[in-house]
Amino acid sequence: MIHLEIPGKLKPLVELASAVAAGYFRPISRKYDREEHTYPKELDLLQAAFSGLQGSGGLQGAGAAASTKKTERADGEIVNGGNMSTVLGITELAWGDVGLLLTMPGQGLGNAAIAAVANEDQRRRFGDKWAAMAITEPGAGSDSAAIRTTARLEGDEWVINGEKIYVTCGERADVIVVWASVDPSRGRSAIKSFLVEQGTPGMKLERLDKKMGIRASDTAVLAFSDCRIPRANLLGSEEIASASKGFAGVMKTFDNTRPMVAGMAIGVARAALERLRELLAGAEIRPRYGGSIHAGQHAEIEVLRMEAELEAARLLTLKAAWMADNRIPNSLEASMSKAKAARVGNAITLKAVELAGALGYGEDELLEKWARDSKILDIFEGTQQIQMLIIARRLLGKRSSELR
Amino acid sequence: MAANPVLKGGLRMLSAFASSGLAERYGVEDQARELVERAAKLGVDLLARGGAKKAPRDPAAPKVRFDLTPTESQELLRSTMRRFGEEVLREAADEADVAMRPPAEVIEMAGEIGLVELAVPEALGGAAEERSPITTALLAEELGYGDMALGAALLAPVSVAHLALDHGTEAQQKDLLGRLTAEPFVPASAALLEPRPLFDPRKPATKAKKIGGEYRLRGEKSMVILGQSARFFLVSAMVDKDARLFVVERDRDGLTIEPEPTMGLRGANLCRLRLRDVEVPASAMLGEAESFDHQRVVDLGRVAWGALAVGQARATLDYVKTYCNERVAFGEPITNRQAVAFMIADIAIELEGMRLLVWRAAARAERGKSFTREAHLARVQCAAMSMKIGTDGVQLLGGSGFIREHPLERWYRHGRGVAVMEGGLSA
Numbered sequence: 138m139i140h141l142e143i144p145g146k147l148k149p150l151v152e153l154a155s156a157v158a159a160g161y162f163r164p165i166s167r168k169y170d171r172e173e174h175t176y177p178k179e180l181d182l183l184q185a186a187f188s189g190l191q192g193s194g195g196l197q198g199a200g201a202a203a204s205t206k207k208t209e210r211a212d213g214e215i216v217n218g219g220n221m222s223t224v225l226g227i228t229e230l231a232w233g234d235v236g237l238l239l240t241m242p243g244q245g246l247g248n249a250a251i252a253a254v255a256n257e258d259q260r261r262r263f264g265d266k267w268a269a270m271a272i273t274e275p276g277a278g279s280d281s282a283a284i285r286t287t288a289r290l291e292g293d294e295w296v297i298n299g300e301k302i303y304v305t306c307g308e309r310a311d312v313i314v315v316w317a318s319v320d321p322s323r324g325r326s327a328i329k330s331f332l333v334e335q336g337t338p339g340m341k342l343e344r345l346d347k348k349m350g351i352r353a354s355d356t357a358v359l360a361f362s363d364c365r366i367p368r369a370n371l372l373g374s375e376e377i378a379s380a381s382k383g384f385a386g387v388m389k390t391f392d393n394t395r396p397m398v399a400g401m402a403i404g405v406a407r408a409a410l411e412r413l414r415e416l417l418a419g420a421e422i423r424p425r426y427g428g429s430i431h432a433g434q435h436a437e438i439e440v441l442r443m444e445a446e447l448e449a450a451r452l453l454t455l456k457a458a459w460m461a462d463n464r465i466p467n468s469l470e471a472s473m474s475k476a477k478a479a480r481v482g483n484a485i486t487l488k489a490v491e492l493a494g495a496l497g498y499g500e501d502e503l504l505e506k507w508a509r510d511s512k513i514l515d516i517f518e519g520t521q522q523i524q525m526l527i528i529a530r531r532l533l534g535k536r537s538s539e540l541r
Numbered sequence: 542m543a544a545n546p547v548l549k550g551g552l553r554m555l556s557a558f559a560s561s562g563l564a565e566r567y568g569v570e571d572q573a574r575e576l577v578e579r580a581a582k583l584g585v586d587l588l589a590r591g592g593a594k595k596a597p598r599d600p601a602a603p604k605v606r607f608d609l610t611p612t613e614s615q616e617l618l619r620s621t622m623r624r625f626g627e628e629v630l631r632e633a634a635d636e637a638d639v640a641m642r643p644p645a646e647v648i649e650m651a652g653e654i655g656l657v658e659l660a661v662p663e664a665l666g667g668a669a670e671e672r673s674p675i676t677t678a679l680l681a682e683e684l685g686y687g688d689m690a691l692g693a694a695l696l697a698p699v700s701v702a703h704l705a706l707d708h709g710t711e712a713q714q715k716d717l718l719g720r721l722t723a724e725p726f727v728p729a730s731a732a733l734l735e736p737r738p739l740f741d742p743r744k745p746a747t748k749a750k751k752i753g754g755e756y757r758l759r760g761e762k763s764m765v766i767l768g769q770s771a772r773f774f775l776v777s778a779m780v781d782k783d784a785r786l787f788v789v790e791r792d793r794d795g796l797t798i799e800p801e802p803t804m805g806l807r808g809a810n811l812c813r814l815r816l817r818d819v820e821v822p823a824s825a826m827l828g829e830a831e832s833f834d835h836q837r838v839v840d841l842g843r844v845a846w847g848a849l850a851v852g853q854a855r856a857t858l859d860y861v862k863t864y865c866n867e868r869v870a871f872g873e874p875i876t877n878r879q880a881v882a883f884m885i886a887d888i889a890i891e892l893e894g895m896r897l898l899v900w901r902a903a904a905r906a907e908r909g910k911s912f913t914r915e916a917h918l919a920r921v922q923c924a925a926m927s928m929k930i931g932t933d934g935v936q937l938l939g940g941s942g943f944i945r946e947h948p949l950e951r952w953y954r955h956g957r958g959v960a961v962m963e964g965g966l967s968a
Contacts, residue, residue, distance in 0.1 A: 429741040
């Protein structure tokens with residue numbers, strides 16, 4: 138039965154995440170924006186709280202690791218499960234601070250990959266660890282099949298060589314999921330991911346990048362020179378699939394993580410819009426519903442336009458998560474939600490600064506920070522343009538060789 | 542959602558404690574962590590229990606989940622209407638656009654399908670299981686997929702039935718629904734819009750003055766659907782400070798009806814109604830003062846127009862997908878170009894956003910929740926996006942989009958109407 142409200146079952150989770158965002162993230166938000174590269178030690182206590190919650194089953198995952206959790210259900214019954222609760226939790230936390238959310242211990246993107254493809258042994262060894270993901274290289278961004286990092290099998294060890302950039306939590310995580318080719322002559326099918334523990338000889342932290350936004354989150358450059366890891370640290374199958382099966386498998390992780398990034402964009406945009414409304418109320422501008430959609434002050438109309446856009450993005454994202462929870466293939470919808478939410482999130486945070494004027498542009502408010510933070514959401518986990526390619530190819534039945 | 546104040550306060554303290562470095566300095570990090578873990582567990586338990594206490598669940602009530610699956614009967618109706626939209630409305634659309642009225646056989650066919658009966662509950666002589674704005678939205682999408690003008694024309698009398706059901710007294714329901722389900726079928730139509738910029742449907746300039754036992758109506762209504770064939774109208778007018786609807790028979794003295802040529806939606810037979818001291822009995826005022834909800838009239842109108850717009854947007858997507866995949870330029874299909882392909886991807890994204898906004902408003906209305914905000918947002922989005930999709934649709938076909946051989950130019954003209962139309966329909 139068609140119904141688009143948050144189910145009561147998930148409300149405690151939303152309320153809790155909202156409380157963490159307001160009570161825990163917001164007070165330290167500006168501090169770690171200014172003190173880039175300083176580890177937010179407050180997060181350790183929060184991690185303790187979260188593991189307490191996960192232990193009690195009270196928090197059905199507010200992080201990456203939970204995204205691939207299977208949801209129990211009776212045959213044919215519609216469920217609202219792990220994917221939806223993850224998206225909702227993330228939205229609330231991102232309302233607090235996206236940068237802090239991205240550096241929550243134990244909730245890295247690598248954790249999503251481990252949860253999705255790790256075998257029993259790997260799950261036992263790495264399941265509790267904080268895992269980052271290293272894909273991008275100086276010469277390969279959106280075109281992740283073009284990476285040049287290699288992994289060579291020598292006896293019982295993989296030997297990794299290459300350079301990775303933009304590794305979120307690359308300094309703080311316990312383990313890095315590194316993408317590398319086991320045979321550069323065989324293209325994308327030879328690309329595998331490897332678990333490299335922090336402190337492994339041959340892996341070196343080159344530097345931390347300084348960024349426009351999400352400064353609480355560390356973004357590392359990692360160099361690999363003859364970095365040796367156990368053979369058993371390869372995620373998934375060693376075999377080079379004839380088609381691009383292996384690579385596609387790794388890319389599948391993104392079907393789960395894209396709605397999560399969409400959730401982040403929705404959270405930060407909602408924060409900006411709410412604050413803008415408060416500031417505008419001080420100027421006696423209070424957008425109202427029910428009358429003409431065209432009449433009123435410019436700012437009033439703009440706020441309602443933004444709200445409609447945000448609502449469209451939010452519902453698209455919930456749809457993608459709902460599909461995943463009910464085992465309906467959602468690659469298309471995952472990309473649609475990411476594309477829409479990320480661009481809307483960026484547009485709203487920027488417009489909020491514009492309409493709030495000097496108040497919005499200055500550091501007394503967080504509006505200018507959110508406008509800086511939101512931009513990355515339209516870039517990582519697949520840029521706006523990559524999402525459009527994915528969507529268009531699916532809609533039009535195009536191969537990647539046709540619609541390039 | 543507002544954060545729980547107690548929890549929020551505790552977390553603030555915790556954050557301050559963690560920031561202070563006190564735990565570190567006194568070497569009590571482990572204890573602190575354990576404490577936090579326990580407190581968190583407790584917090585969730587409390588939240589869960591608190592939630593349960595607030596809303597004791599009725600075991601008989603269906604579980605309320607986020608769900609996008611139509612019921613079986615909705616699915617059945619949808620597929621029937623899909624064929625009707627595609628095969629009948631799409632085929633008749635051009636002729637209706639030129640003639641500025643729906644072909645008689647389309648209205649007849651709608652009568653045969655029993656569109657109005659589908660809206661009227663069994664107890665009142667119809668075939669509806671329940672009054673369902675969601676079902677109407679699904680139906681309207683399929684009608685809009687065929688043609689928005691004809692869809693509006695077919696939905697107008699259905700909407701009058703909805704308005705009678707939602708607001709009418711028992712006697713009015715019996716009378717109005719009886720006339721709408723009588724043979725042969727003669728339509729009726731609601732009239733809210735007025736010819737003014739920035740029109741606010743909550744404050745019509747049309748006035749109804751009580752004189753003795755009658756009301757005297759004065760004003761002008763614009764773009765009234767099926768104006769030339771409707772047997773009666775539901776006209777909105779201000780009674781003191783409240784907007785109300787009045788049943789006005791077409792043959793009343795002082796009422797003139799003239800076709801009103803427009804940019805698009807011409808097939809809906811849009812007409813201008815001029816009311817010069819039209820007198821109606823007091824019983825013509827729909828509903829009673831305590832229960833009549835004019836905002837609901839406006840809001841459900843927005844849901845219905847939004848649903849029609851979703852249908853047209855989907856029609857546009859399907860059309861440009863096929864056309865552009867087949868159209869070859871520079872030696873390959875033009876969809877091999879990002880500039881073309883991305884425009885089509887955008888149509889798909891915005892279309893889905895429109896649909897979900899419309900559905901949310903409709904679903905809230907169906908459950909008796911407030912939905913003025915949701916209907917407003919759906920209207921804002923549908924008004925903007927149906928025009929974007931309309932103009933992109935023409936652009937994607939190039940010169941072919943501009944000529945009448947293809948439906949894109951008509952959809953462009955219809956598309957602008959979504960931002961203009963208020964009322965006339967009700968989900």
